[in-house]
Amino acid sequence: MRWYVIRRVAWAAVVAFVILTITFLFLEITPDQQVAQLQFQAAQSGGDPEAALDAYEQRRGLNQPLWDRYTEYVTNYVQGNWGWSDTRSEPVLDAIVASLPYSIMYSAPSIVISTVVGMGIGLYSALNQYTKTDYAATFVAFFGISIPNFWFGIMLLLIFGETLGWFPIIFQTSIADTQTFSLANLRQLFLPIVVLSTGAIAGNMRYARAEALEYVRAEFVKTARAKGATGWRMLSRHILRPTLVPLSTLLVGDLLGLLLASSLLVEVVFGIPGVGRLSYDAIINQDTDLVLGTVFIPVFISVVGNLLQDIAYTVLDPRISYGDR
Amino acid sequence: MSDPLISVKNLHTQFHTDDGTVRAVDGIDVDVSRGETVCIVGESGSGKTVTSESITKILQMPPGDIPIGEVQFRDVESVRELADQFPKRVFDVHEDDAPGTAGTDVPPEEDRPGDEKHFVIVEERSGDRISRGYIDMVRAPDNALRKIRGGDIAHIFQNPQSALNPVYTVGWQIVEAVQLHSDDDDEAARERAIDLLDRVGIPDAAARFDDYPHEFSGGMKQRVIIAMALASNPDVLIADEPTTALDVTIQAQILDLLAEIQEDLGMAILFITHDLGVVAEIADRVVVMYAGKVMESGEVFDLFESPAHPYTRALLECLPGRGGDMVSIGGSLPSVTNPPDGCRFAPRCPHAVDDCFTGDQPPMYSVEGADQEVSCVFYGDGYDESVVQTEFAAAQNRTARTDGGRTTGRRAGTDTDESVRSDGGDR
Numbered sequence: 156m157r158w159y160v161i162r163r164v165a166w167a168a169v170v171a172f173v174i175l176t177i178t179f180l181f182l183e184i185t186p187d188q189q190v191a192q193l194q195f196q197a198a199q200s201g202g203d204p205e206a207a208l209d210a211y212e213q214r215r216g217l218n219q220p221l222w223d224r225y226t227e228y229v230t231n232y233v234q235g236n237w238g239w240s241d242t243r244s245e246p247v248l249d250a251i252v253a254s255l256p257y258s259i260m261y262s263a264p265s266i267v268i269s270t271v272v273g274m275g276i277g278l279y280s281a282l283n284q285y286t287k288t289d290y291a292a293t294f295v296a297f298f299g300i301s302i303p304n305f306w307f308g309i310m311l312l313l314i315f316g317e318t319l320g321w322f323p324i325i326f327q328t329s330i331a332d333t334q335t336f337s338l339a340n341l342r343q344l345f346l347p348i349v350v351l352s353t354g355a356i357a358g359n360m361r362y363a364r365a366e367a368l369e370y371v372r373a374e375f376v377k378t379a380r381a382k383g384a385t386g387w388r389m390l391s392r393h394i395l396r397p398t399l400v401p402l403s404t405l406l407v408g409d410l411l412g413l414l415l416a417s418s419l420l421v422e423v424v425f426g427i428p429g430v431g432r433l434s435y436d437a438i439i440n441q442d443t444d445l446v447l448g449t450v451f452i453p454v455f456i457s458v459v460g461n462l463l464q465d466i467a468y469t470v471l472d473p474r475i476s477y478g479d480r
Numbered sequence: 481m482s483d484p485l486i487s488v489k490n491l492h493t494q495f496h497t498d499d500g501t502v503r504a505v506d507g508i509d510v511d512v513s514r515g516e517t518v519c520i521v522g523e524s525g526s527g528k529t530v531t532s533e534s535i536t537k538i539l540q541m542p543p544g545d546i547p548i549g550e551v552q553f554r555d556v557e558s559v560r561e562l563a564d565q566f567p568k569r570v571f572d573v574h575e576d577d578a579p580g581t582a583g584t585d586v587p588p589e590e591d592r593p594g595d596e597k598h599f600v601i602v603e604e605r606s607g608d609r610i611s612r613g614y615i616d617m618v619r620a621p622d623n624a625l626r627k628i629r630g631g632d633i634a635h636i637f638q639n640p641q642s643a644l645n646p647v648y649t650v651g652w653q654i655v656e657a658v659q660l661h662s663d664d665d666d667e668a669a670r671e672r673a674i675d676l677l678d679r680v681g682i683p684d685a686a687a688r689f690d691d692y693p694h695e696f697s698g699g700m701k702q703r704v705i706i707a708m709a710l711a712s713n714p715d716v717l718i719a720d721e722p723t724t725a726l727d728v729t730i731q732a733q734i735l736d737l738l739a740e741i742q743e744d745l746g747m748a749i750l751f752i753t754h755d756l757g758v759v760a761e762i763a764d765r766v767v768v769m770y771a772g773k774v775m776e777s778g779e780v781f782d783l784f785e786s787p788a789h790p791y792t793r794a795l796l797e798c799l800p801g802r803g804g805d806m807v808s809i810g811g812s813l814p815s816v817t818n819p820p821d822g823c824r825f826a827p828r829c830p831h832a833v834d835d836c837f838t839g840d841q842p843p844m845y846s847v848e849g850a851d852q853e854v855s856c857v858f859y860g861d862g863y864d865e866s867v868v869q870t871e872f873a874a875a876q877n878r879t880a881r882t883d884g885g886r887t888t889g890r891r892a893g894t895d896t897d898e899s900v901r902s903d904g905g906d907r
């Protein structure tokens with residue numbers, strides 16, 4: 156078991172390394188906007204574009220051999236030196252660390268809510284297949300999946316913020332900073348949490364329902380019934396426990412990915428200065444280092460998520476041996 | 481004389497699906513007495529598995545449903561116990577003389593004693609104690625059945641690969657079965673489980689206690705499942721094709737094991753199979769099912785020696801090594817959603833006459849001089865039963881030759897020699 160975990164961790168490191176390398180190569184072959192601009196400026200003011208380019212490359216260390224630049228780039232990343240954000244005039248890592256709490260404030264509750272509620276409804280649905288509640292739940296899931304998040308967010312803002320005035324329209328950083336665990340903060344986070352949860356609840360629900368259904372019909376559930384198991388024992392031991400195996404895949408990795416992807420939209424719509432917003436602004440302002448930094452966050456979370464998921468899998472399913480993967 | 485331990489009476493099990501109601505079991509009677517082995521034989525789709533799963537209601541309900549019929553379980557101890565546990569749901573045949581059921585020991589079909597809420601039926605008391613009665617499993621609620629399932633009536637299944645829960649050790653699963661029906665603490669239950677594993681021939685049982693099902697071979701898994709079924713010394717073991725998924729040598733071992741255990745524990749076995757070879761080996765009595773109905777039932781020797789029903793004949797002629805030509809019955813099972821009138825076997829029966837296509841399935845007629853009952857019009861008044869007591873293949877042949885042009889809605893009988901000569905490979 157321990158060896159298995161060590162191997163998985165090593166593998167995750169390799170994946171991260173490969174991702175870093177690929178990004179580096181992409182950066183290499185992408186024409187640098189700033190160079191073009193500098194050269195243009197130099198040419199306009201009568202200077203030598205070539206000299207400007209040299210100066211620029213000198214400053215950025217771009218005149219060194221490719222290999223040296225590559226090793227430096229990787230070392231920097233590993234050491235936490237993720238570059239300089241031109242637009243925010245601070246190190247990329249500082250910018251990310253500053254915005255991360257705002258993202259966590261609404262995404263953590265969303266993850267918890269969507270997992271608990273989504274799986275709860277899904278399992279209930281599976282156990283009461285073809286009843287009215289099951290149909291209702293399936294319909295809600297369909298709705299939740301089909302509805303575009305940004306549109307849903309705007310609609311909620313219009314109805315509950317603008318028309319009814321139940322929730323603030325503008326996210327106030329001061330409230331979030333000073334009274335993180337207050338009702339006021341919850342109020343301004345409420346709509347984003349709802350928006351983010353609906354999609355995730357629906358996804359979880361559908362998945363949990365499908366998985367549990369498979370186990371409700373399983374042969375070994377019949378064996379358990381023939382043994383005399385009923386009620387809660389039947390449900391928890393013989394249906395839920397095996398269902399956890401496939402569900403664990405959904406839980407860790409994919410859920411995080413899903414939330415991070417939709418967080419960009421949610422943060423833009425609700426004006427929350429989190430990582431999604433940071434990334435969005437960086438892209439708009441062509442702040443390359445910052446874009447890279449914010450893109451690496453979800454990438455690394457997925458890598459770690461996948462790692463956790465694999466470990467969860469082996470813990471939950473005895474059929475997977477640690478040796479052969 | 482003694483009552484059968486399990487009496488299935490006029491059982492109807494249906495499944496409600498989008499394509500209509502599937503009448504998987506459509507009014508059958510089966511009796512199982514203490515200590516005997518009863519085999520239900522039939523092709524897949526005949527309703528034999530559904531019958532076996534209706535007895536303790538382990539089939540999925542819904543979509544399954546038992547609108548008509550009774551499954552009587554006559555174990556006096558269980559009756560007493562459940563009568564104490566559910567006093568409001570006891571029906572005493574003699575006390576509450578309901579019109580129509582008064583004084584009858586066995587209630588007529590459709591007219592069961594008591595009403596829907598009564599499932600403990602008391603027929604006789606000696607003093608205060610119940611001395612005769614039964615539990616109607618069809619009406620019994622889950623919390624009453626949980627005691628009987630696994631406790632008095634145990635099941636083993638066709639596919640050992642999927643009948644064990646993959647995420648628990650076999651030890652855990654047997655201990656669960658033990659503890660569901662006893663007050664054993666963990667230590668005692670563990671010991672009992674190891675004994676059981678040992679009993680069913682798992683080598684080095686104590687060491688394998690903590691292994692997971694995937695670490696066992698198919699035959700060994702089936703042994704584990706048998707051990708689990710024996711956890712509380714059941715009166716009846718319902719075995720649904722327990723050897724079909726195993727290879728031949730393992731099959732024989734499992735059959736031997738079952739016979740051995742039966743002798744030790746004196747339990748009854750209700751054995752579901754499509755394999756007449758297995759039937760010949762283990763059965764005391766045989767019930768032949770076809771399309772949700774019983775075609776013929778009787779003592780195994782009588783039935784094999786002189787099969788009364790054309791379908792039974794056909795099945796026996798399909799058996800390899802019985803001399804004569806191999807035969808294929810031809811045609812296929814009738815629709816169970818919308819079964820045809822008359823005898824279910826009529827579309828494939830070479831002897832079918834007009835009476836076979838009208839009314840309901842013929843009643844069960846006793847066969848003279850044998851411990852046998854058969855559902856075929858030729859055993860009724862005004863018919864000569866010797867007509868159907870001829871070789872099925874020959875009859876099929878004859879019909880095909882002389883009768884080729886007639887269309888009475890029977891497709892199979894008119895098949896050409898080809899199907900008659902084929903090697904029965906569609907089993």
Ligand code: SF4
Nearest residue numbers: 823826829836856857
């Ligand atoms: S002769 Fe008629 S009743 Fe008898 S088996 Fe054939 S079809 Fe059925």
